[in-house]
Amino acid sequence: MRALWQAAGSEWAKLWSVRSTWWCLAGGLALLVLSALTLGGAAATDALREGARGVRITASEPVVSATSFAQFALVALAMLTVTSEYASGGIRVTLQATPVRGTVLAAKALVMAPVMFVAGVAGGGLATGMVFLALSADVFGGLVVLPPGEVVTDLLGVGVFFALVSVLTLGVAAAVRSAAGTLTVVFMLLMGLPLMLLMTGSQAALDVSMRMPLFAGLAFMGSTDNLTGGPMPYPAGEGLAWLLAWAAAGAAAGYAVLRRRDA
Numbered sequence: 143m144r145a146l147w148q149a150a151g152s153e154w155a156k157l158w159s160v161r162s163t164w165w166c167l168a169g170g171l172a173l174l175v176l177s178a179l180t181l182g183g184a185a186a187t188d189a190l191r192e193g194a195r196g197v198r199i200t201a202s203e204p205v206v207s208a209t210s211f212a213q214f215a216l217v218a219l220a221m222l223t224v225t226s227e228y229a230s231g232g233i234r235v236t237l238q239a240t241p242v243r244g245t246v247l248a249a250k251a252l253v254m255a256p257v258m259f260v261a262g263v264a265g266g267g268l269a270t271g272m273v274f275l276a277l278s279a280d281v282f283g284g285l286v287v288l289p290p291g292e293v294v295t296d297l298l299g300v301g302v303f304f305a306l307v308s309v310l311t312l313g314v315a316a317a318v319r320s321a322a323g324t325l326t327v328v329f330m331l332l333m334g335l336p337l338m339l340l341m342t343g344s345q346a347a348l349d350v351s352m353r354m355p356l357f358a359g360l361a362f363m364g365s366t367d368n369l370t371g372g373p374m375p376y377p378a379g380e381g382l383a384w385l386l387a388w389a390a391a392g393a394a395a396g397y398a399v400l401r402r403r404d405a
Contacts, residue, residue: 149240170261182203204269213304306389310331354384
């Protein structure tokens, strides 16, 4: 346990010593805010156009949907904590300081997951406030509301989603080792493959797609839209279970490769 905390301290220092950390966090925040404003504005405009009465849009709902876009800036950050060390050769120093391979990967996850959780909650809170301010104008007729309970639940969900996706990314990065390869694999898992499966029109493909990280995350965060115009096919608890399973699978793959291959 002492070795794990020492390794985590080293990972924490490395994380905040490079500019890419700040750029990725800033990019993720910008994507989250801009996407949430765009999605919230579109939802409010559609509701006004249709003349829907009694419709209320919780200010954090567009933020949940916006995670589909913002996640990739944070994925890049999680990826770089592994791939940059392989590119620079620094991984040799890391493994010499911490010979137990599992401890190295666990230390990276122990640092990255809380950082991503805080980034998700804080960034989501800012985005929610921006959506509420932007859409509370008279032209939208009070469509946007800010119920504390729902907002807190949504923001915690965003934080957990980002944290688990970061663990998945760390595992893939440890297995693949290259930045280009990691981005390709993670993009396919998070966006490419689920959307391609949706387009097949097959019920079996739809069922598989709904259990992949993107839709599992949306289900966990309480989204009512599965991008096909219908509701999510399972509750939030099952969505969290699928997310945990994907994160664990990614970490296991990374550990298996890290254990068997030299730096």
